[in-house]
Amino acid sequence: MAPKKAAEAGKRKKEMILLEVKKEIIRKHEGGMRLTDLAKEYGRSASTIATILKMKKKITGRDAAKGVTRVSKQRPPVLDEVEKLLLLWIEQKQRAGDIVTEAIICKKAKALHADLNQQPGMSPDVEGFKASRGWFERFKTRSGIHSVVRHGEAASSDVAAAEEFATKFLKVMVSEGYLPQQVFNCNETGLFWKRMPKRTFITEEETSLPGHKPMKDRLTLLFCANASGDLKIKPLLVYHSENPRAFKKHKVNKEQLSVLWRSNPKAWVTRFLFVQWVNVVFGPAVKQYLVDNNLPLKAVLLMDNAPAHPPGLEEVLLEDFNFIKVMFLPPNSTPLLQPMDQQVISNFKKLYTRELFRLCFEMTNRSSLTLHEFWRAHFDIVSGLQIITIAWARVSKTNLNSAWRNLWPDCVVEIASDASAPETTVLEEIVFLGRTMGLEVTEEDVCELVEGQYSELTTEDLVELQKEAMGEQISFEEEETSEEQLSSRELKEACQMWVNLQTFVQQHHPDKALAQRLVDSFDTDIMSPFRGMLKKHQRRQTLERFLQKQP
Numbered sequence: 001m002a003p004k005k006a007a008e009a010g011k012r013k014k015e016m017i018l019l020e021v022k023k024e025i026i027r028k029h030e031g032g033m034r035l036t037d038l039a040k041e042y043g044r045s046a047s048t049i050a051t052i053l054k055m056k057k058k059i060t061g062r063d064a065a066k067g068v069t070r071v072s073k074q075r076p077p078v079l080d081e082v083e084k085l086l087l088l089w090i091e092q093k094q095r096a097g098d099i100v101t102e103a104i105i106c107k108k109a110k111a112l113h114a115d116l117n118q119q120p121g122m123s124p125d126v127e128g129f130k131a132s133r134g135w136f137e138r139f140k141t142r143s144g145i146h147s148v149v150r151h152g153e154a155a156s157s158d159v160a161a162a163e164e165f166a167t168k169f170l171k172v173m174v175s176e177g178y179l180p181q182q183v184f185n186c187n188e189t190g191l192f193w194k195r196m197p198k199r200t201f202i203t204e205e206e207t208s209l210p211g212h213k214p215m216k217d218r219l220t221l222l223f224c225a226n227a228s229g230d231l232k233i234k235p236l237l238v239y240h241s242e243n244p245r246a247f248k249k250h251k252v253n254k255e256q257l258s259v260l261w262r263s264n265p266k267a268w269v270t271r272f273l274f275v276q277w278v279n280v281v282f283g284p285a286v287k288q289y290l291v292d293n294n295l296p297l298k299a300v301l302l303m304d305n306a307p308a309h310p311p312g313l314e315e316v317l318l319e320d321f322n323f324i325k326v327m328f329l330p331p332n333s334t335p336l337l338q339p340m341d342q343q344v345i346s347n348f349k350k351l352y353t354r355e356l357f358r359l360c361f362e363m364t365n366r367s368s369l370t371l372h373e374f375w376r377a378h379f380d381i382v383s384g385l386q387i388i389t390i391a392w393a394r395v396s397k398t399n400l401n402s403a404w405r406n407l408w409p410d411c412v413v414e415i416a417s418d419a420s421a422p423e424t425t426v427l428e429e430i431v432f433l434g435r436t437m438g439l440e441v442t443e444e445d446v447c448e449l450v451e452g453q454y455s456e457l458t459t460e461d462l463v464e465l466q467k468e469a470m471g472e473q474i475s476f477e478e479e480e481t482s483e484e485q486l487s488s489r490e491l492k493e494a495c496q497m498w499v500n501l502q503t504f505v506q507q508h509h510p511d512k513a514l515a516q517r518l519v520d521s522f523d524t525d526i527m528s529p530f531r532g533m534l535k536k537h538q539r540r541q542t543l544e545r546f547l548q549k550q551p
Contacts, residue, residue, distance in 0.1 A: 022052050022059050029053055030531065031495035079129065082112045085462040087143055106131040115459035162333040166407055173408065180411040181293065183300045184286065186224035187340035188269050192217050193384035197445035219267050223340055224282060227411050229400030231289050235392060236260045236277040240267045246380035258389040265528060269308045275316050283321035297323045304329045304338060342403040344395060349450045350426045351391040357433040359387060364437060371437055491534040498527050
């Protein structure tokens with residue numbers, strides 16, 4: 001028996017290849033890495049690697065939640081979906097400057113679980129889901145959300161933090177001699193650019209159509225202006241498509257747009273895009289404004305602590321803009337202090353809705369088009385851009401200045417009460433235009449539409465956003481071909497460089513959870529379009545080879 005034991009001891013213990021490792025092997029192969037090199041790197045036989053590559057479709061289809069190393073029969077598929085959507089929801093809360101507690105996360109997880117169990121095609125979890133403390137701790141470890149979870153501080157602490165910051169802010173303004181013209185605030189907001197009030201017949205018809213995609217009309221805008229209200233910075237607009245079909249139809253030159261147009265699958269502002277906007281748009285505009293107005297070359301940029309706003313922003317500013325000082329609002333203080341949240345963005349959205357209704361009225365009044373026909377066939381993202389430009393231009397200097405009342409009351413210029421039209425006038429105009437077009441719309445409907453732009457994403461929205469992020473909804477056939485064609489070789493080299501860097505960072509970064517989160521973000525926001533281009537090239541080359549073989 002001894003020889004048998006010795007032989008068994010000499011046998012290599014069979015190790016299971018984790019799901020994420022299999023996906024990594026597939027990604028590296030798609031990036032151009034050879035099968036033999038993969039076998040050597042992972043210490044597996046070539047036949048094992050070949051089997052993984054043959055099962056590519058099945059493996060990539062089994063999309064486990066972040067941090068789940070393998071999908072087992074004991075783990076209900078619906079729970080994977082819950083955790084994936086929950087991470088999207090947490091990311092959205094972060095971008096809004098909110099810090100969530102364990103209790104709030106668990107409550108949202110249970111709500112997602114209940115909603116998903118009702119969806120057709122989803123295998124229900126008959127045992128139920130309690131979102132227990134044990135589940136939460138495991139979820140926290142897998143996803144690396146430690147830094148965003150707060151453990152139940154009272155709301156009063158936010159008020160206290162806001163008051164403390166306001167005192168500190170005023171001291172800086174006085175001691176360093178900043179003028180309202182030199183102090184800026186920026187903030188992002190989501191905009192559903194093609195959305196009517198819920199009770200209109202257009203909305204009812206749209207939502208009843210098969211395949212209705214509620215997230216397709218979503219974009220993100222970054223607004224910025226100074227405290228005096230006389231300088232609005234060119235907004236950053238992030239959409240899910242870099243080159244929508246409507247751009248070709250209308251011969252749009254993106255460089256001449258009134259916004260800085262950028263894209264990523266989630267239509268969210270990322271750190272990369274934010275830093276780019278600061279250096280390409282904000283810095284030059286502020287410097288030119290200060291020079292033109294004979295003001296000292298110094299400025300403050302005030303913003304919340306959303307993940308897209310890097311703490312070390314001053315370090316990545318171009319040398320020409322080292323006169324800009326960056327200040328961050330304390331967490332959960334945006335409703336109290338953030339100037340853009342003090343009716344500026346809300347007023348913009350009311351103005352956007354008014355201009356939307358006005359455009360619909362003018363187009364149907366001066367042509368033979370019905371409202372249905374105009375809405376479905378002629379109102380596109382270019383129309384939406386035109387309305388965004390008009391609405392932002394009509395946000396008044398008074399509105400921008402008075403928004404600083406809570407944080408910097410001394411900079412607010414008092415005006416006569418009748419110097420500007422009351423807010424109700426805009427609502428009344430929207431209702432009047434709507435009823436002229438045969439829409440049964442009320443002021444309450446309009447307010448609900450505007451407020452709905454701020455509400456957190458529903459389960460349906462999160463599911464749709466998840467599909468967009470995975471590229472299931474964005475077809476590369478919809479994108480116009482870039483003027484500068486990239487070759488398959490260049491794309492393979494780029495993908496392989498990213499795979500190598502990704503491996504290095506994951507192995508050696510001291511904070512594994514942070515590294516994984518940022519790697520995932522870069523992989524989705526930056527690299528996914530290039531992988532899509534490479535796949536498109538490969539499909540075309542395969543087709544060409546097939547046709548060449550035909551007699």
